[in-house]
Amino acid sequence: MKQRYAVVVLFALIMVSSFVSLTSYRATEQLVTEDMNQALAKALEEQQSDVISADTIQVFNSHLQIEALRGVAVLAVDTRKGFSPRPQVSTATILLLSDQRPSMVLWSMAMLWGLFCLYRHRQRIALGMYGGLALQDGRFVDAKGNIVKLTPMQQQLMEMLWQSPSHQLSKTEICDALWPKKEDANETLYTLIRRLKPIVEQHSDLKIEADRGKSYGLIIR
Numbered sequence: 001m002k003q004r005y006a007v008v009v010l011f012a013l014i015m016v017s018s019f020v021s022l023t024s025y026r027a028t029e030q031l032v033t034e035d036m037n038q039a040l041a042k043a044l045e046e047q048q049s050d051v052i053s054a055d056t057i058q059v060f061n062s063h064l065q066i067e068a069l070r071g072v073a074v075l076a077v078d079t080r081k082g083f084s085p086r087p088q089v090s091t092a093t094i095l096l097l098s099d100q101r102p103s104m105v106l107w108s109m110a111m112l113w114g115l116f117c118l119y120r121h122r123q124r125i126a127l128g129m130y131g132g133l134a135l136q137d138g139r140f141v142d143a144k145g146n147i148v149k150l151t152p153m154q155q156q157l158m159e160m161l162w163q164s165p166s167h168q169l170s171k172t173e174i175c176d177a178l179w180p181k182k183e184d185a186n187e188t189l190y191t192l193i194r195r196l197k198p199i200v201e202q203h204s205d206l207k208i209e210a211d212r213g214k215s216y217g218l219i220i221r
Contacts, residue, residue, distance in 0.1 A: 004205070006117045013113060017106030021098075028098035032066065036073050036087035039063035044085070052077070052085050060087070068097055131206035131220040135162055142203040153178065154196045161208075161218045168217030 043060040047053075052075050061070045073089045120143075132143045140148040140158060150158060160177060161167055171189060178192075179185040193216060197208050200218075207221050 006113075006120070010110060010113050010117060013106060013110035017103050017110055020106060021100055021103035024098040024100060024103065025095060029094050032069065032073075032089060032094055032097065035064055035066050035069065036089065039065075039073075040075070040085060040087050056085070066097070069093070130162070130167070131218070132204035133162075133200075133206060135159065140203075146203075148199065148203045150196075150199065153192060154199070157192060157196065158200075161216070166217065167219070168211070168215055170215040171213070174216065 039060050042063045043056055046059055047056055057075055060075060061073070064070050064073060069089060072093050073087055075085045076088050077085060129143065133148070134141050140150065140155070140162075142148060156178060157174065160169055160174065171186065175182070175185040175189055179188060182188070193208055193210075200206050200208055201221070205221050206218050208216055209219050210216055
C-alpha cells in the first residue's frame with residue numbers, strides 16, 4: 001500500500017472512532033439528563049417546594065432510574081431561573097456510563113495501524129528507499145521487495161537520476177552519458193522517458209517530471 005493511502009486509512013480510523021465515541025456519549029448524556037429531570041420533578045412534587053434540603057436530595061436519588069447515578073448526581077442552584085434547583089453530573093460519569101467498547105476497538109485498530117505504518121516507514125528508511133523504490137545490488141526493488149524489470153537503457157537512466165543528489169539531470173547530461181556519439185539524441189531520450197514513466201509510476205510513488213523540456217527529475221507524487 002502506498003504511504004499516502006496508509007495515512008488516509010489511519011486518519012479515517014481515528015475520525016470514525018471519535019465519531020462513534022461522541023455519538024455514544026451524546027446518547028448517554030440525553031438519557032442521563034432525562035432521568036435526572038424526572039427524578040427532580042418527582043422530588044419537588046413530593047415536598048411541594050423549590051427549597052433544596054437533605055431530604056430533597058435523598059428523595060431525588062431514590063427516584064433516579066439509572067442506578068449508577070444514585071449518590072453521584074447532585075442538585076445545584078440555577079441563579080438564572082430564580083434560584084431554582086438544577087440536577088447535574090460530571091462528564092466523567094456520563095463517559096463511564098456510555099458504551100465506549102466499539103470506540104475502543106476502533107481506537108485499538110488505529111493504534112495498531114499507526115504502529116504498522118511507523119514500522120514500514122522505518123523499514124523504508126533502512127532500505128534507503130525514496131518514493132517507494134530502493135536500489136539494491138544494482139537492481140531497483142519496490143516497497144514489497146519485488147524487482148522492477150527495466151531494460152538496460154532504462155536501468156542506466158534510472159541509476160543516473162537516482163544517484164544525482166537532487167534526483168534531477170539536464171537533457172544534455174543524460175544524452176552525453178547514454179549516447180555520447182549521437183549528435184541529436186533528444187527524440188531517443190523522449191522515447192526512453194515515455195516508456196519508462198508508466199513503469200516507475202506502477203511500482204512506486206515516484207514520477208518522472210520534465211522541467212520546461214530542459215531537464216528530467218524523479219519526484220514524489
